[in-house]
Amino acid sequence: MLTQEQRFRRFARAVTTELGALEESFLGRGRSLGAARVLNAVGRGITDVASIRAYLDLDSGLMSRLLRSLETEGLILTSADPGDARRRLVALSEAGAREFQAYEDLSDARARNFLVRSGRIDKLLGAIDLVATALIGERIDIREVDPRNAAARACLEHYYRELDDRFEDGFDVSLSRDPDVAKMAPPRGAFLVAMSDTLPIGCVALSGDGTGRAEVKRLWVDRSARGFGFGRLLMSAVEATARQRGIFLLRLDTNRALPEAVAFYRRAGWREIERFNDDPYAHFFFEKKVSDHLGSMSTTTE
Amino acid sequence: MLTQEQRFRRFARAVTTELGALEESFLGRGRSLGAARVLNAVGRGITDVASIRAYLDLDSGLMSRLLRSLETEGLILTSADPGDARRRLVALSEAGAREFQAYEDLSDARARNFLVRSGRIDKLLGAIDLVATALIGERIDIREVDPRNAAARACLEHYYRELDDRFEDGFDVSLSRDPDVAKMAPPRGAFLVAMSDTLPIGCVALSGDGTGRAEVKRLWVDRSARGFGFGRLLMSAVEATARQRGIFLLRLDTNRALPEAVAFYRRAGWREIERFNDDPYAHFFFEKKVSDHLGSMSTTTE
DNA sequence: CAGGTTATCTGACTAAAGTCAGATAATGTT
DNA sequence: AACATTATCTGACTTTAGTCAGATAACCTG
Numbered sequence: 040m041l042t043q044e045q046r047f048r049r050f051a052r053a054v055t056t057e058l059g060a061l062e063e064s065f066l067g068r069g070r071s072l073g074a075a076r077v078l079n080a081v082g083r084g085i086t087d088v089a090s091i092r093a094y095l096d097l098d099s100g101l102m103s104r105l106l107r108s109l110e111t112e113g114l115i116l117t118s119a120d121p122g123d124a125r126r127r128l129v130a131l132s133e134a135g136a137r138e139f140q141a142y143e144d145l146s147d148a149r150a151r152n153f154l155v156r157s158g159r160i161d162k163l164l165g166a167i168d169l170v171a172t173a174l175i176g177e178r179i180d181i182r183e184v185d186p187r188n189a190a191a192r193a194c195l196e197h198y199y200r201e202l203d204d205r206f207e208d209g210f211d212v213s214l215s216r217d218p219d220v221a222k223m224a225p226p227r228g229a230f231l232v233a234m235s236d237t238l239p240i241g242c243v244a245l246s247g248d249g250t251g252r253a254e255v256k257r258l259w260v261d262r263s264a265r266g267f268g269f270g271r272l273l274m275s276a277v278e279a280t281a282r283q284r285g286i287f288l289l290r291l292d293t294n295r296a297l298p299e300a301v302a303f304y305r306r307a308g309w310r311e312i313e314r315f316n317d318d319p320y321a322h323f324f325f326e327k328k329v330s331d332h333l334g335s336m337s338t339t340t341e
Numbered sequence: 342m343l344t345q346e347q348r349f350r351r352f353a354r355a356v357t358t359e360l361g362a363l364e365e366s367f368l369g370r371g372r373s374l375g376a377a378r379v380l381n382a383v384g385r386g387i388t389d390v391a392s393i394r395a396y397l398d399l400d401s402g403l404m405s406r407l408l409r410s411l412e413t414e415g416l417i418l419t420s421a422d423p424g425d426a427r428r429r430l431v432a433l434s435e436a437g438a439r440e441f442q443a444y445e446d447l448s449d450a451r452a453r454n455f456l457v458r459s460g461r462i463d464k465l466l467g468a469i470d471l472v473a474t475a476l477i478g479e480r481i482d483i484r485e486v487d488p489r490n491a492a493a494r495a496c497l498e499h500y501y502r503e504l505d506d507r508f509e510d511g512f513d514v515s516l517s518r519d520p521d522v523a524k525m526a527p528p529r530g531a532f533l534v535a536m537s538d539t540l541p542i543g544c545v546a547l548s549g550d551g552t553g554r555a556e557v558k559r560l561w562v563d564r565s566a567r568g569f570g571f572g573r574l575l576m577s578a579v580e581a582t583a584r585q586r587g588i589f590l591l592r593l594d595t596n597r598a599l600p601e602a603v604a605f606y607r608r609a610g611w612r613e614i615e616r617f618n619d620d621p622y623a624h625f626f627f628e629k630k631v632s633d634h635l636g637s638m639s640t641t642t643e
Numbered sequence: 644c645a646g647g648t649t650a651t652c653t654g655a656c657t658a659a660a661g662t663c664a665g666a667t668a669a670t671g672t673t
Numbered sequence: 674a675a676c677a678t679t680a681t682c683t684g685a686c687t688t689t690a691g692t693c694a695g696a697t698a699a700c701c702t703g
Contacts (some may be wrong), residue, residue, distance in 0.1 A: 043462065043567065044449040044452040045539060047468055048448060048471060048693065050472060053476035054472070054473075055360060057476050061353070073661095088680075090680070097661090098685090100682075101660070101662085102679060102681085102682095103683080104682090104683090123669075123670070124669055124680095125668070125669045125679060126679095126681085127681045147346040150346040150349035153475070154345055154349060156475075156571070158480060159475070160570050161474055164345060164348055166471040167468075167472060168348060168352070170355070170468050170469060171354075172474060173465050174356065178459055234353060235351075237347060238351050266464065267460065294467070298601055308382060373688080374689085374690095375690070390651070391650070400692065401652080401690085402652075402692075405652090408651095408652095424650090425650085425700070427698070429650080430665075535645095644703105645703095646701100648700080648702095649700070649701090650697105652695105652697075654694090654695090654696100655694090657693105659688100659690080660688085661686100661687080662685105663684105663686080664684095664685090665682105667674100667676100667681085667682075668681090668685080669679080669681105671676100671677080673675085673695095
């Protein structure tokens with residue numbers, strides 16, 4: 040039988056062929072891969088020379104020559120940084136933007152081709168998300184965002200869809216105690232999203248009312264990213280955020296159709312308590328003390 | 342939300358980084374990637390220059406120079422092909438074998454590192470097999486092998502394990518009508534394995550007794566490879582093989598715990614018939630005519 | 644055995660990627 | 674103002690990969 044290593048190596052060969060073909064298609068546009076990569080970096084919004092150099096790991100000499108060749112092609116415009124004239128800023132010209140878009144289209148076409156040719160797009164997307172998440176691994180970035188932000192909304196949509204799938208009678212947000220957006224934004228609360236490269240793979244909300252107590256809501260981790268400990272990571276992050284906001288006691292509720300969530304909260308040091316709301320979707324109630332005394336930012340209204 | 346193309350591109354970036362690091366580690370052994378690749382091809386058993394050239398898609402001049410450099414390093418030995426002195430044969434020297442092993446160890450170490458670091462080896466292996474199978478796609482090779490061969494045995498082990506998982510009371514080969522190996526080998530029968538690169542992803546056996554009738558047994562497709570139509574491919578191949586062996590009528594049985602198999606046989610033109618054996622695991626029985634008259638190789642014992 | 648074909652080798656080239664040692668000019672520090 | 678530091682640029686270099694036109698020797702066909 041094939042060993043696990045051999046299976047990985049078959050995967051590596053298959054992927055190398057596919058990605059090699061993508062690079063080949065880039066060469067078809069008449070400039071070197073190095074130049075194409077720089078153009079791509081600029082197109083993606085990396086605008087100063089030092090950042091591009093760090094992003095692509097390029098020698099300063101090579102970088103300079105690639106910039107010069109893109110400049111004489113008329114694809115980029117460079118200028119001195121007004122704040123520090125040693126630095127140079129790079130921007131796409133109109134022709135450069137068109138050329139950047141052409142590379143984007145090539146990439147998208149190959150991605151599409153790969154996905155469609157299998158005939159099993161959903162299963163394949165699940166698999167590639169899983170592999171990418173495993174590879175990106177610890178390089179995950181938990182950041183606070185506005186709950187109306189695109190990544191946050193994407194997470195929430197996934198979250199609602201999953202509840203709708205798993206609850207016996209489906210899930211309808213409007214029937215639930217939906218915390219309003221203001222409660223999930225500073226200074227009273229927070230909305231945290233876990234980003235793996237460009238993909239939002241999980242979220243959690245802290246819904247506060249300005250007192251030293253708050254609720255944890257909307258904990259979700261993408262199916263393809265489960266088992267890597269991101270749920271725990273999100274919970275630690277939200278507890279830390281709560282402490283910063285001067286919150287000392289957290290509560291949450293959850294549904295009996297999510298036994299792994301109930302087990303997870305128990306393991307993570309949450310204590311089961313009496314029902315504290317009339318949400319029809321809530322069956323289990325927990326609380327956890329996150330700091331010993333009232334934090335510095337707690338208000339007087341408690 | 343991220344589009345499907347963006348998800349693929351996140352995957353491509355993650356994988357490129359991982360595989361780039363692997364190539365970097367190859368460079369650490371002090372020779373170019375080209376030379377390392379040739380050494381690897383020789384180590385994997387490709388012994389004549391033309392085949393290596395085809396395998397690695399190398400220009401004849403470049404190939405020759407890489408061979409010369411490996412030869413002066415003392416890693417390979419070349420000799421004229423005794424059958425055709427224009428061809429050259431390549432073999433690893435003792436030092437070459439050690440060096441080849443060093444590259445193998447590097448590859449394995451990186452594969453292991455990738456798998457272990459996730460903490461979810463089985464799920465990850467399933468995902469990479471799925472992606473690799475999708476990428477390799479049509480480039481699948483159905484070949485007849487001896488049923489005692491390693492790939493065949495690997496398939497059968499998976500097959501038995503899966504039946505044991507799915508049947509209500511498990512599965513024990515010794516209780517089943519296990520066709521003996523001679524019936525699954527030429528000239529009476531056949532054992533076909535579907536190879537995707539180096540991975541056996543499916544099998545099917547033709548168990549004959551030298552008459553114009555035979556049984557199809559052991560149809561199996563790996564979980565990660567289902568839905569790509571490989572079952573259908575294997576069945577067409579086994580029917581073609583049956584015709585070659587002079588068989589005109591095929592029969593098979595299957596279990597009620599495998600509804601998708603039953604549906605598959607119905608769709609593929611099989612006709613349900615009466616029970617024709619006393620296998621305790623068999624609940625459904627099918628037959629299919631694969632040629633109109635007795636084939637040329639049919640024996641007189643029918 | 645003559646003439647064509649084949650497999651490999653050699654030499655002369657190119658393009659791309661990358662390295663390294665200064666040069667230049669702006670900025671920061673004392 | 675003098676000196677060190679920083680970001681970028683320039684020129685000279687190397688290695689690798691790859692291309693192409695023959696050369697060479699063995700083989701195949703009639």
